[in-house]
Amino acid sequence: MGREDAVVKQVVAKYNNDKTRLMDIITDVQHELGCISDDTIRCIASQLQISSVDVEGVVTFYHFFTKTPRGRYTVYLNNSAVALMKGRTAIAKAFEEAAGCRFGSITSDGTIGLYDTSCIGMNDQEPAAIINGVVFTNLTTQKVKDMVAGMKAGKNVQDMVTEFGDGANQSEFIRSMVKNNIMRKGPVLFAPYEMGSSLKAALSKKPEDVIDEIKLGNLRGRGGAGFPTGMKWDFCRKSEGAKKFVVCNADEGEPGTFKDRVILTEIPHMLFEGMAIAGYAVGASEGILYLRAEYQYMKKYLEKILGDMREKNLLGKNILGKGFDFDIRIQMGAGAYVCGEESALIESAEGRRGEPRNRPPFPVQKGYLGYPTTVNNVETFCCVVRIMLEGGEWFKKMGTAQSAGTKLLSVSGDCSNPGIYEVEFGTTVQTLLEMVGGRTAKAVQIGGPSGTCIGKKDFGRRICYDDLATGGSIIIIGPDRDLFEIVHNFMDFFVEESCGWCVPCRAGNVILKERLEKIMSGKASMKDMEELESWCKIIKSMSRCGLGQTSPNPIYTTIQNFRDLYEAKVRKDVDYVTTFDLMAAVQESCKAAGRIPKVEEH
Amino acid sequence: MSTIQFTIDGKQCTAKPGQTIVEAAKQNGVYIPTLCHFEGLKPAGVCRICTVKVGGRNMAACTTPVADGMVVENKTAELEDYRKAIVEMLFVEGNHMCPTCEKSGNCELQALAYRYMMMVPRFPFLFPKRELDASLPKIVIERNRCVQCLRCVRAITAPDGKRIFGIVKRGGHAKINVDRELAQSMSDELAQKAMDLCPVGSILKKEVGFAVPIGKRKFDTKPIGSDIERA
Known part of the structure; x- marks a missing residue:
């Protein structure tokens, strides 16, 4: 226990015995000891004066925490x-x-x-x-x-x-081989802008006027759900609280999205400036960037940018001499897709299992540490910066009536130019496919696994909140791909990432995956497929949070849009096929008895 | 406002501000089936069996506060079918052998299955391998039957307020575990309380079994919900 004890004591002291910093405590201790054993769990629990099962619950919730060594x-x-x-x-x-x-x-x-x-x-x-x-x-x-x-x-x-990637990936604070692949720059995110100019413009207005300008621009959340940002800020501003928080959701976990990674690499100052503007608008002086563990390699660089901004008095005390205080800290995640859900993210930032909260209360009423909190997406904060400079009217001219502005898309899969594209909302899938060199696509997954899988007949549909909504993930599926393998991969993902809190998501996704496998094995009947479709509806309507409400989508939307593929897989001559494999079941006893089962008799 | 007016399936109801839909319904003689809910504990919204429709949206009645003018749909054919589906999911997700279970007749999951006239679950059995923990002095934790309602997690604490039960891992691997040190020192009373809280036969007090014979148990003569339902 010697070294373990010492390490735990030191780390816990570094975080002032604060149990809400359990994520950081576990991260640091694991960094020193390689894993968090049962003994270490007990050490941490006793130092923090909490139950060891609470610590174990957090350690075992996140993919990158481990109880056993995972190698040097x-x-x-x-x-x-x-x-x-x-x-x-x-x-x-x-x-x-x-x-x-x-x-x-x-x-x-x-x-x-x-x-x-x-x-x-x-x-x-x-x-x-x-x-x-x-x-x-x-x-x-x-x-x-x-x-x-x-x-x-x-x-x-x-x-x-x-070898190093382009742009800031080469910075001495990153030095990564990651490439940005910025394929299309648009007027909102990747147009030139001068650091600090937007914050200056915002601070010359009243906070209420800042919110009104965002409302005028009809800015909606870029994470995919599309909640009006101005309205969220307004709720947060009007909520009573001794203090308030601004949280940036940089837990970009939807498979296929990577646009926030590029924003964080190339325009992090724009993002931080947007957070400061949000702080000013809602009346918060503290901000948190919740950064997914996968982007740990950028942390030092982001800290450096924050330092630069403090030096320029764009963060810190009395910002730009206007009497407004605001600063930002980075909270690392540890590998959990569900933490992209805003209340799960807050739970995680408070040092707990990333399980979504029951609502009401909403985060704007009771969020981080119980204080009113606005949680917004990385891209949303950047849009705010541009709106402050160009005005809501200008912003609204782009896109569609319900979906103003541009959207940053992460395009990958079977196309010649994968990367990120800033396009106006309302762009059709066909136009996008031509832009990215993906004309041959037989299917496109819009919005990642939780979104919609569409076929050719729908390529004329538009990318926007009122048609095909997306947080940014666009996966192009070429003519030779087996769609079932992709759907199966997505279901694996949801089974792995379900938090397990509510029954429909915890048990339901496992059940859906099993039935999908039955269909894939060619041992299913038409009835199996019809049941599968109806079970998707049950899980979508009974689950507690967005994860379970969308996790059946890979199956559900492919049954709807590629029904012929399913029908080709199932047997139409029978209504019931058993999954019980008699040969496999008796294999062991046959071996023990030295018999060879007569397959043809069954 | 001192009283709230709302309707459940068209029936006029009244409630006090701050009450949840489940509580308010009960007071008005309407049974909304629940499993993870337990009076006096902070609602968790785990099982989703109490899902009702309000303004076209599904929500858990145990966590949603009732509001004036609210129109709640409770006993629609679709909701009842989906609730039954959840009961069935719980049966296939664990390993439930009612005839040999100490809790048979006192089990809320079993009682709900009877209420929904479940013959055989529509879903295939998953037959998971679950660990049984009989190493603690006062209780047995039989995870085969656990529905992860989190009642024990929410209610059973050591004298200093620390939680004895907690949930570990995630998704389908999630399971109830204990702080071993705290669990070692559980009193008989606390062990009994944990067993009584558990809606199924997952937490059992040691050294006593079948104290109340089959046939004289809670749901043997009164189906679940019958104490609440008024015509």
Whole structure:
């Protein structure tokens, strides 16, 4: 217990014995000790004066926390559908052969651990992996062999990065091989702008007028749900609270989206400025950037930008001499898709399991630490900055009546130019496909797994809140792909990422996946398919949060839009096919008895 | 405003401000089926069996406060079917063997299955492997039967306020666990309280069994909800 005790004491003291900082405490302790064993859990619990099962609950909730060692080099290989399209299977095999252990385990000497992980936000440069926090993209089997040899030789992970991406990826504070792939710049996000100019404009107005300008621009949340930003801020401003918080949701976890990663890399000052404007508008002096663990590699750089902005008096006390105080801290996540849900994100930022809260109260009433809190998406804050400069009227001229402005799309899959595209709302899928070199697509997944899978007949539909809503993920599925494999990958994802709080999502997604597998195996009847469709409806309507309300969508929308594919898989000659495999069930006893079962008799 | 007026399936009801739909319904003689809900505990909204329709949207009646003029749909054919589906999901998600269970007749899950006249679940059984923990001095935790209602998590605390039960892992792997040290020192009274709170046979007090014989148990003669429902 000696070293463990000392490490825990030191870390807990660093966070002032504050149990709401449990995420940071576990992260730091794991960094020192390699894992959080039962003994370590007890140490942390006793230092914080909380129950050990509360600590264990948090440790076991997040993908990147672990109770057992995961190797001195921990490889997290992305297993998103697009990674599979881009050759992930061969890469995984190369890792296993070179390292000498299977995925989900570590080598016998404890050097290397291989693990799957949900989409890491690199869909435009797959296959990709995170090793000890460092991102490796466009992996090839040769690169894998070289990297594993380096690990076995004890090489520093950062030193294995030999070429760097473009823009700020080359910054001495990032030094990453990640590429931005900015394919289309639009007038809102990637037009020129001078740091501080927007905040200056905002501070010359009354907070209420700032909110009115956002309302005039009809800005809606860019995370995908599309709640009007001005209205959210207004609620937060009018809520009573000794203090208030502004939280930026940078937990970009929807498979296929990576646009926030590019914003955070290239225009983080714009984002932070937007957060300060939000603080001014709602009456908050503290901001939190909740950053997904996968983007840990940018943390030092973002801290540096925050430092620069403090130096320029764009953050801190008495900002620009206007008597307004506002500062931002970064809260790291630890691997949980559900934390993209705003109340789950707040729970997580408070050091708990990322389980969504029951509403009411809403975060704008009782959010972070019980104070009124506005949670907005990375891109939303950047839109705010532009609206302050150009005005709501200007913003509203772009897009459609219900969906003003532009949207940053993350495009990946079967197209010649994957990357990010800033397009006006209302752009049709067909126009987008031509823009990105994806004309041959047979299907497009709009809004990630939780969104909609459409076929050719719907390519004339428009990307906007009132038609095809998306937080930014666009996955293009080429003519030769097996749609079932993609749907299955998405269901795997939801089964893995369900928080488990409510019954329909926890049990329902497992049930849906099993039935999908029955259909894929060719052992299903028409009735099986009809049941599957009706079960999707049950889970969508009975689940507690957005995760369960949308998790059946991969199955549900493909049954609707690609019914012929399902019908081709199911047997029409029978209404019932058992999943019970008699041969498999008696295999062991036959072996023991030395008999060979007569298959033809059954 | 001292009284709230609202309707459930067209029936005029009254409530006090701050009451949840479940509480208000009960007071007006309307039964909305619940499982994770337990009077006196902070509502969790876990099981979703109490889902009702308000203004076209589904919401958990145990966590939603009633509002003046609210129009609540409760016993629609669709909602009743979906509630039954949740009961069925719970049966396939765990391993429930009623005939050998100490809680048979006192079990709320079993009682709901009878209420919904469940013959066999529409979903295939998942037959999960779940751990049984009989190592604690006062209680047995039989996870095969656990529905993760979080009643024990919410209600059972050590004298210093620390939680004895908690949930670990996530999704389909989520399970109830305990702070072993705190659980070791549970009193007989607390063990009994935990068992009584548990809607199913997942938390059992040691050294006593079948104290009340089958046939004389809570739901043996009075179906669940019958104490609330008025015509």
